[in-house]
Amino acid sequence: MKVYLKQMGLHLKSLLEYKASFITSFFSQIIVFFSYYFIILALFTKFDNIKGFTLYEVLLCFAVIQFGFAFNESFARGLDHFDELIIKGDFDRILLKPKNILLQVCSYEADYTKVSRLLQSLIVLVIALINLNISWTIPKIITLLLMLLSAIAVFFSIFLLAASYCFITVQGLEVRNVFTAGGKHMAQYPIGVFKKGFVYFFTFVIPYAFVNYYPLLYFLGRTNNPLCMLSPLLVFVYLIPCFIIFYKGTKRYASVGS
Amino acid sequence: MSYIEVNHITKSFKVAKKKSGLKESFKSFFKRDYKIVEAVKDISFSIEKGEIVGYIGPNGAGKSTTIKILSGILTPDSGKCKVGKHTPWQDRKEYVKKIGVVFGQRSQLWWDIPAEDTFDLLKDIYDIPEERYLKTKEELVEKLNLKDIINVPVRQLSLGQRMRCEIAASLLHEPEILFLDEPTIGLDAISKQLVRDFIKRINKEKKTTIILTTHDMSDIDALAKRIILIGKGQVLYDGSLQKLKNNYANKKYISVNTKDAINIRTKGVLKKEKTKYGYSFIIDSKQLNISEFLNIISKKVQIEDVEIDNENLDNMIVNLYEDLKI
DSSP states (O other): OOOHHHHHHHHHHHTTTTTHHHHHHHHHHHHHHHHHHHHHHHHHOOEHHHHHHHHHHHHHHHHHHHHHHHHHHHHHHHHHTTTHHHHHTTTHHHHHHSOOOHHHOOOOOOOOOOOOOOHEEEEEEHHHHHHHTTTOOOOHHHHHHHHHHHHHHHHHHHHHHHHHHHHHHHOOOOHIOOOOOOHHHHTTTGGSSSSSHHHHHIISSSTTTHHTHHHHHHHTTTTOOOOHTTHHHHHHHHHHHHHHHHHHHHHHHHHOOO | SSSEEEEEEEEEEOOOOSSSSHHHHHHHHHHOOOEEEEEEEEEEEEEOOOOOOEEOOOOOOHHHHHHHHTTSSSSEEEEEEEETOOOSSSSSHHHHHTTTEETTTOOOOOTTTHHHHHHHHHHHTTTTTTTHHHHHHHHHHHTTTTTTTTBBBBBGGHHHHHHHHHHHHHHTTTEEEEESSSTTTTOOHEEEEEEEHHHHHHHHHHOOOOEEOOOOOHHHHHHSEEEEEETTEEEEEEEEEEHHHHTTTTTTEEEEEEOOOOOOOTTEEEEEEEEESEEEEEEEETOOOOHHHHHHHHHHEEEEEEEEEEEOOHHHHHHHHHHHHH
């Protein structure tokens, strides 16, 4: 972990070698982010609600998902770009170092411009919370924290799966964007607003629904089922097989080679 | 029992067959044919502690596969390999602490920041105690003459400077074995010399075992007493460089400066050419030794100057590859 932090520090140092470039891309991220944000705002000028969800409820959901995604993009960028690591042969270098492989991979690259998205998602979160008139209770605070954490976990697990796929072939990687970027765009809205098929897919195949739907219902007071509050924990369970698959992948790499 | 023992190692890869043309590419998108390529087959050798071994062979012979197996990146299909008490591809974390790897064509230094920052990072990666780290670093800085370049962002260094930093980076944890994969590729004569001298020095002082792959025969000539030649995945020669030279260096290049015409048709003269100042000959010293040859021509003509050259190592290797059909 110490090495991870140090590597991230060095990335920051490298970055500061190019100050102007960093500042421009940092701010361009704001524009990208707000284009998403405005789409949702525009939608709600036409409709009062989407299947019963109001603007600020959707924004809450949006903020949680963006937070999770931006967190991974900032701090596990190397995993997101794992295919490059394999193609360039840099994964070999990682195998030659006596430290945890996954942490090394995560800190192999860092994208601090994405930190700006992280901040913005928190701002949107606060805006949404202020306008929602939540009657705060301790279980609700826990629920919100769990939602944020599970948002990180769900994208991390998808990144892991996509990375594991690179051990088999580095071709056709666009498939993974369906699950990461595509999934992210879907999950910005409470999963329940979509058709049944999608809901099942994003519940049982990739557990987005446990991040932004069931706990959201509890958080908004639409249900009192405590299972909904705890459902984000399932996402952490989901992480386990993803870790195992990645680990199996590294073993396979050792026997297959580049 | 030697320090490094490699026994009957075999490794094959499944490679997708690629045909040219858009149509074929399109086809292969749906259905791919694979063929099995045996990168190394049944390789065995042993290396003692403190040896410098040149590992040579043409491109695609299986050199990097062997290095990857020895450094624990790849698991072989069959065969045994012991380095000290470790099997490289098992207990990875323990094993890699004892080895250092330099890839001439791939950098481990961080591009935008000074090499010293990378060194600091490596200190944590290898858990080197502070005191030992400072001592080793100082030593390396002095021996490789890094003082002025260690604080400059790596991207601003010349290739030679970078390679020196690269070598230092892989020695900070004082490995028992150093793998050098084409360490002098692209370097100028002075940098090459510096790198070679340094390699010799650490081998002598720290008894570091060094395995060197290169295409630059002068590297081998300068460093390795022993070579292992590999071709098509098999060991073709394992022994001293001198012996190989004796077998293959029987061609002598002799240039004779003279104003007179030479007519010589003795057996053993492989080639005769007229040059600006006289003649140049290639003779086979097995059939005709040099003094005999000089005897013959000195009787006939007035010699102004003679220059005798051995076959250079590069040509020797080319001949060797041809003879072994690799």
